[in-house]
Amino acid sequence: MSTTPTPQPRLGDLAAAAKSDRNRAVDAYRALAMVVVAIGHWAAVAVTTDADGDIVAGNALGDDPSLAWLTWIFQVMPLFFVVGGFASAMSLDAHTRAGTGRPADWIAGRLRRMVAPTAVLAGTWAVLLVGGVVTGAQGLVGLGVVAAAIPLWFLANYTIDTAFAPYLLPRFRRRPVGVAGGLLTVFATVETLHFVGVPIIGHLNWVIGWLLFQVAGFAWRDELLPTSRRLVAVAGLLWCAALAAVHLGPWPAAMVHFPGLDHSPTHPPSVALVLFGAAYSATAIALAPLVTRWLAANRRAWSLVVAGNAVSMSVYLWHMTAMIGAGLVFYAFGWLPTATVGEAAWWLQKAPLMLTALVLLVALVAVVARHEQRALLAPTTPWTGGAGSMIATAAAVSTALKLWSTSSPVTAAVGLAALLALWHLVLRREPTSIEAEVA
Secondary structure (H helix, E strand, C coil), X not given: CCCCCCCCCCHHHHHHCCCCCCCHHHHHHHHHHHHHHHHHHHHHEEEEECCCCCEEEEEHHHHCHHHHHHHHHHCCHHHHHHHHHHHHHHHHHHHHHHCCCCHHHHHHHHHHHHHHHHHHHXXXXXXXXXXXXXXXXXHHHHHHHXXXXXXXXXXXXXXXXXXXXXXXXXXXXXXXHHHHHHHHHHHHHHHHHHHCCCCCHHHHHHHHHHHHHHHHHHHXXXXXXXXXXXXXXXXXXXXXXXXXXHHHCCCCCCCCCCCCCCCXXXXXXXXXXXXXXXXXXXXXXXXXXXHHHHHHHCHHHHHHHHHHHHHHHHXXXXXXXXXXXXXXXXXXXXXXXXXXXXXXXXXXXXXXXXXXXXXXXHHHHHHHHHHHHXXXXXXXXXXXXXXXXXXXXXXXXXXXXXXXXXXXXXXXXXXXXXXHHHHHHHHCCCCCHHHHHHC
């Protein structure tokens, strides 16, 4: 028995289908965050040539710490985790109402949506790495493998938080203050122990720190947060606390990690980052009603938001690959910036590099976005194992992404290979012909 494929909905249809009470700010923040991440990473790249003409790549923040103020604009990951918590709560509510499966099935569906387009990036760099080994350019390609995965530390943490969401959300709804307070207490305790030199313990806050923002998203979804002027006042107090933390406390002003930084704000998340992220997110949530009303009244802007969300994962995954391509072009023509990092001349020299990266990213997204959209529209297939095996798989994916995003080309190659193996051997599962006919 054959079936006629269901045509994919057009962006205009998706935009028009939005319900009148939809929190459109959530969609806007999610799409905008990926653009801001790309611009922020491009701005932080400091690539030039040394006296021998070889490429030298670094982080602009390490060369000019006075640029740390830029991270207070471009560090949007806390808000993205808040938005992710809001979206996960919505999705889980729909999953529960539909009675379509177990929590493990929901996690598997979300994980497949994230890993499917990531596997395309991994496969591309795996081919490039093999080509580098064959041609003797494995050192240069290895550096590219590392650079391409710079943003993936976020996806590693997001994977774990997503896996915990079906189990954490009902507990939060039963005891919102207790769950939020308990996580905050554990987080602060771990940070204190980390500061006094207790080994390994600090790594717990890789999970707990980002879970705090996911729980804030749950609270936003359930309308448990202050509103209107009270939320504005709370945001103001949080901004004051964040400023006090970096001026009076031991934490640096930068809100992103870079090599050589004492008390990294994100590796793992610090108290300063939590305060900053809470202030940033509270400000965005306070503005959300205005953003939603404006998007509801402006069809063109809303269509742009819908279009942005349809390719946001592709933008996130491929923006550093685009910058690598732009850097190679500029290296070939001798156009890489030569001015002192942070000076006006450096920014002027770097602007064409960033513009070229943008052109390449648009071209890449045009090619790869179909994999993201196919994953978003793919039918849900149940997870064949239990909850334990699903959590273990999520942890394995997270570990593979962490390995890929390290600074060692060898370790990165191991993580890349592990991610591809997990996708093709564990996560990827197409419906059988019988299942397709039933569907």
